[in-house]
Amino acid sequence: MATVQVIRSEWTKIRSVASTVWTLSLAVVVTIALGMLISALARSEFGRMSTQDRLTFDPTFISFAGMSLGQLAMIVFGVLVVSNEYSTGMIRTSLAAVPQRGTFLFAKLAVATVLALVVSLATSFAAFFLGQAMLGEHRASLGDDGVLRAVIGGGLYMTLIAVFSMGVATMLRSPMLSLGILVPFFFLISNILGYVDATKDVVRFLPDHAGSRIMQVVPPVGDDTPYGPWGGLGIMVLWVLAALVGGYVLLKRRDA
Known part of the structure; x- marks a missing residue:
């Protein structure tokens, strides 16, 4: 089967499954609504x-507060895109139709990533503008130094969260196992380790902590993070690539 046909097939799969559509919709609503609140x-x-809090007040980052829950929906989206076929047994049919497993995985990732990117960028810009409207006289402008980078970075961050989840789900295959690892990792373990002196330096290099730096315009007081906004996003990209490579290797080696 030609690559274009495989991509069309994957697009049909994604848009025909109600859970993936609802999950993306939830990511948009939660991110924007919570950010406005x-x-x-x-x-x-x-x-x-x-006085210190006012000097370090970051109106742009405040408007992205909803991404803390919005990323949960993107994690679920990424997991469902991959693991739905495993849970229903359709993976056998898919791999029989597309025996080139690299092409199969590439098409699935390409379609889901483009969809996640479009939704995430639209959500990021909407969250920013509506959040700034709520802030009134304390708002930031898109033309302010670092703001456009942060807004675009917010969309990239949410997209990478989804792609990372796809890579993990490809390795684990089970939706429950994937969510059982990803959700505690991003919402419990990562945050808890940040408060432990022995692991603070390690936490800085975890995907969520490093990647979220791209959304910050005003750094916190005493911030000594050894990388900048784009450096943090680069670290997150490395995590995503590692997850995708792991998923590809396991997909090639094992039976459906």
């Missing part, structure tokens, strides 16, 4: 902030 709360509390 946190931005409105930040505006009301700004007058009671300390």
Whole structure:
């Protein structure tokens, strides 16, 4: 089967499964709604902030507060895109139709990544503009130094979260196992280790901590992170590539 036909097939699979469509929709709604809420709360509390907090106030990053939950939906999307076929047994039919496993995986990743990128960028820009509207006189402008980079970076961050989840799901095949590892990793383990002195330096190089740096315009006080916004995103890209390579190797070596 030609690559173009495989890509069309994967697009049909994704848009015909209600769970993936609803998951992406949830990512958009949660990210924007929570970002607006946190931005409105930040505006009301700004007058009671300390001088130091005001100096380090990052209106752009505040508008992305909803991504903490929005990324959960992107994780679920990435896992479902890959593991749905394993859970239903359709993977055998798919691999019989496309025996070139590299082509099969590339087509699936390409379609899902483009879809996630379009949705994530639209969500990031919407979250920024609506969040800034909530902040009122404390808002940032898209033309301010570093803001456009942060907004585009927010879309890239959410996309990479989804692609990383696809790589992990390809390795593990089971949706429950994949989510059982990814969700605690991003929402519990990563945060807990950040508060432990012995592991603080290690946490900086985990995908979520490193990647989220791209969305920051005003660095926190005393920040001594050894990389910048694009460096952090680069570290996240390395994690994603490792997950994809692992998924490809296992897909090639084992039976469906």
